[in-house]
Amino acid sequence: MSLPRIAVDAMGGDDGVQVMVAGAALALSRNPALNFLMVGDEREVAAAIARHPGLAGRCDVRHAPDVVAGDERPTQALRRARTTSMGLAIDAVKQGEAGAAVSAGNTGALMAMAKLSLRMLPGIDRPALAALLPTLGDHDLVMLDLGANTACDARNLVQFAIMGAAYARIVNGLASPRVRLLNIGSEETKGTDDLRDAAAMLKQAGVALEFSFDGFTEADKISRGDVDVVVTDGFSGNIALKAMEGAARFVADLLRRSFSSSLRSKFGFLISRPATELLRDHLDPNNHNGALFVGLNGVVVKSHGGATALGVAHAIEITARLLEENLTERIAADLANVGIETIQQTARPTPRSADQAAPEHGS
Amino acid sequence: MSLPRIAVDAMGGDDGVQVMVAGAALALSRNPALNFLMVGDEREVAAAIARHPGLAGRCDVRHAPDVVAGDERPTQALRRARTTSMGLAIDAVKQGEAGAAVSAGNTGALMAMAKLSLRMLPGIDRPALAALLPTLGDHDLVMLDLGANTACDARNLVQFAIMGAAYARIVNGLASPRVRLLNIGSEETKGTDDLRDAAAMLKQAGVALEFSFDGFTEADKISRGDVDVVVTDGFSGNIALKAMEGAARFVADLLRRSFSSSLRSKFGFLISRPATELLRDHLDPNNHNGALFVGLNGVVVKSHGGATALGVAHAIEITARLLEENLTERIAADLANVGIETIQQTARPTPRSADQAAPEHGS
Numbered sequence: 142m143s144l145p146r147i148a149v150d151a152m153g154g155d156d157g158v159q160v161m162v163a164g165a166a167l168a169l170s171r172n173p174a175l176n177f178l179m180v181g182d183e184r185e186v187a188a189a190i191a192r193h194p195g196l197a198g199r200c201d202v203r204h205a206p207d208v209v210a211g212d213e214r215p216t217q218a219l220r221r222a223r224t225t226s227m228g229l230a231i232d233a234v235k236q237g238e239a240g241a242a243v244s245a246g247n248t249g250a251l252m253a254m255a256k257l258s259l260r261m262l263p264g265i266d267r268p269a270l271a272a273l274l275p276t277l278g279d280h281d282l283v284m285l286d287l288g289a290n291t292a293c294d295a296r297n298l299v300q301f302a303i304m305g306a307a308y309a310r311i312v313n314g315l316a317s318p319r320v321r322l323l324n325i326g327s328e329e330t331k332g333t334d335d336l337r338d339a340a341a342m343l344k345q346a347g348v349a350l351e352f353s354f355d356g357f358t359e360a361d362k363i364s365r366g367d368v369d370v371v372v373t374d375g376f377s378g379n380i381a382l383k384a385m386e387g388a389a390r391f392v393a394d395l396l397r398r399s400f401s402s403s404l405r406s407k408f409g410f411l412i413s414r415p416a417t418e419l420l421r422d423h424l425d426p427n428n429h430n431g432a433l434f435v436g437l438n439g440v441v442v443k444s445h446g447g448a449t450a451l452g453v454a455h456a457i458e459i460t461a462r463l464l465e466e467n468l469t470e471r472i473a474a475d476l477a478n479v480g481i482e483t484i485q486q487t488a489r490p491t492p493r494s495a496d497q498a499a500p501e502h503g504s
Numbered sequence: 505m506s507l508p509r510i511a512v513d514a515m516g517g518d519d520g521v522q523v524m525v526a527g528a529a530l531a532l533s534r535n536p537a538l539n540f541l542m543v544g545d546e547r548e549v550a551a552a553i554a555r556h557p558g559l560a561g562r563c564d565v566r567h568a569p570d571v572v573a574g575d576e577r578p579t580q581a582l583r584r585a586r587t588t589s590m591g592l593a594i595d596a597v598k599q600g601e602a603g604a605a606v607s608a609g610n611t612g613a614l615m616a617m618a619k620l621s622l623r624m625l626p627g628i629d630r631p632a633l634a635a636l637l638p639t640l641g642d643h644d645l646v647m648l649d650l651g652a653n654t655a656c657d658a659r660n661l662v663q664f665a666i667m668g669a670a671y672a673r674i675v676n677g678l679a680s681p682r683v684r685l686l687n688i689g690s691e692e693t694k695g696t697d698d699l700r701d702a703a704a705m706l707k708q709a710g711v712a713l714e715f716s717f718d719g720f721t722e723a724d725k726i727s728r729g730d731v732d733v734v735v736t737d738g739f740s741g742n743i744a745l746k747a748m749e750g751a752a753r754f755v756a757d758l759l760r761r762s763f764s765s766s767l768r769s770k771f772g773f774l775i776s777r778p779a780t781e782l783l784r785d786h787l788d789p790n791n792h793n794g795a796l797f798v799g800l801n802g803v804v805v806k807s808h809g810g811a812t813a814l815g816v817a818h819a820i821e822i823t824a825r826l827l828e829e830n831l832t833e834r835i836a837a838d839l840a841n842v843g844i845e846t847i848q849q850t851a852r853p854t855p856r857s858a859d860q861a862a863p864e865h866g867s
Contacts, residue, residue, distance in 0.1 A: 212691030212692060212693045212694075213693070248689075277754065277758075288688055291688070291696055292696065323743065325651055325742040325743065326575075328574055330576070330577055331575075332739070333654055360742075360745075360746035360747040362750060363750060364754045376688055376695070376696065376740065377740060377743050379688040380723045380740050380744050381723075381744070382747075383688075384748045384751070385747045385748070385750065385754075387724030387725060387726060387727055389755055391638075391640065391748075392755040393755070394640055396759075
């Protein structure tokens with residue numbers, strides 16, 4: 142059985158066409174049902190594909206003369222939607238020539254293009270980047286937004302919570318996911334006005350949304366397994382995600398150092414290598430690469446700009462799983478079940494009391 | 505030789521008086537030059553002190569009838585500066601009865617009280633919470649703001665950079681610290697308007713500030729040892745710091761699990777215990793506890809609300825070191841050297857070009 146075709150922006154990411162094509166080849170070697178539409182500079186893409194026997198037969202190439210730059214403003218990139226590899230990969234989804242698009246390019250540009258081309262699900266104003274993160278519990282957690290929206294208001298945060306809960310219900314089979322807003326303290330008075338407003342709206346909506354809103358969480362408590370959906374703006378989400386990645390790598394580096402600090406430790410390391418390799422595998426960000434733009438009317442997955450071929454393969458595998466499980470259709474059905482009216486009504490700020498409007502100096 | 509007295513808000517923090525007093529006793533056992541002014545409920549404090557022989561002789565008690573609550577708004581807490589343990593601990597610094605104050609209470613209230621009572625250093629508008637974080641390089645990095653200011657404009661960020669550089673010059677003996685702004689990408693177009701404005705101001709100021717401004721850094725790259733000062737707003741800084749703490753704990757938990765996954769791993773763990781204990785020691789947030797409010801005309805140190813006695817002792821030891829090294833005076837001298845005019849001029853936004861003012865949809 143063949144899966145729907147996956148359009149790959151072959152030119153995006155720090156290492157460009159070599160890594161994107163190698164990632165596709167690796168994913169194909171693991172799952173022969175995959176097939177691709179590689180979008181990018183025809184000659185470069187063809188040359189890269191030629192290096193991976195077997196890939197050519199499962200891969201069409203579409204020429205795109207331009208590339209969206211990493212530092213390009215979304216508004217600028219939008220004007221070049223018809224000539225860039227990113228724009229044409231998304232267009233293939235719109236035209237039904239591909240079931241999904243994967244890109245490792247400029248996040249802001251990707252979101253702007255996807256939003257304009259594919260449009261939003263009913264009731265949703267903006268898409269959010271959502272990913273599954275490992276926890277100490279028995280399933281991953283859904284975290285969003287991880288970098289699509291630099292600034293978010295209370296209404297956006299409420300919609301992210303609703304979409305994140307739908308995602309968690311589907312991928313983790315949860316009846317009523319536990320949802321929290323990321324904040325710098327767990328007390329109700331902490332954080333920004335938008336966070337406090339969003340919390341008030343979510344609390345008021347109660348069980349109508351088919352999830353339990355458990356208030357705020359701090360960034361050090363999200364991996365413990367007692368929260369299923371963590372909601373935040375794209376700036377904080379990106380900072381939190383990268384800080385966690387950096388810390389995990391830092392610990393791994395320290396571990397390597399301390400294990401090589403003495404002969405005895407080296408010996409201990411050799412003996413316990415299966416354990417430490419399990420850990421390394423678990424912590425490698427490439428094994429968690431691939432974030433979905435939820436809220437879009439179509440599947441667009443963002444691969445980390447610095448991902449290796451292994452990481453790209455993982456992002457493609459996530460994309461395939463989202464297609465197999467009809468995730469977009471199921472999120473749309475889930476949101477329709479909650480009701481557009483409920484979503485819109487929940488995401489409507491209640492007027493603040495005089496005390497709440499008092500200036501806040503800190504946290 | 506006796507050090508200047510340290511005023512301790514004995515009632516702040518999640519575990520209150522027992523932990524604060526135990527932390528002071530532990531710090532004293534390591535450094536007999538310490539002496540304290542314990543501020544809090546007279547009877548509770550006296551009872552706690554009685555449990556630690558030797559502490560009573562190095563410790564005066566000042567009664568405070570009230571406590572600032574963890575979820576209290578700063579504006580509310582300010583009205584009770586004369587009756588709360590936090591307010592009276594800061595007042596002792598103002599009156600010269602103590603050289604510094606340590607509190608594990610509400611960060612926003614602590615900042616508001618300290619700012620009002622002790623005032624700012626010339627040229628500085630707001631204090632920032634600064635801490636030293638471990639790196640893979642040969643010295644710690646200075647990171648600020650870690651939670652004092654929920655929202656910061658470009659002008660605040662520039663001042664934090666100047667203060668952070670002064671801190672790094674002093675504690676790490678660096679002639680020209682490498683300073684970066686925390687952002688969600690390293691390209692100039694990324695992030696918020698305030699971040700881009702602050703970057704433009706710092707770039708323009710160039711060498712006049714006696715540090716090198718190296719642009720933006722992402723949160724996964726700060727511990728590598730190639731940046732000396734990381735500047736951010738208090739919301740993102742707090743998120744980043746806690747995300748790193750949480751990830752480190754997560755890795756340690758995974759490590760424990762994988763080491764106990766088989767008899768062979770258990771054996772390897774036993775042999776390499778010195779290495780893993782070194783690591784645990786290095787990663788325990790209690791061993792990095794204690795952040796300074798830089799920019800204040802006096803030393804006020806924030807201890808983490810959830811710190812153990814070990815963590816409180818560490819915060820007290822940092823405070824003692826700041827006193828020994830006359831850090832406030834030296835930061836003031838360093839800022840005077842840079843020149844109030846230079847600080848104020850640097851922190852003055854240049855008008856944006858039409859293109860820069862274009863709406864930004866993402867990152």
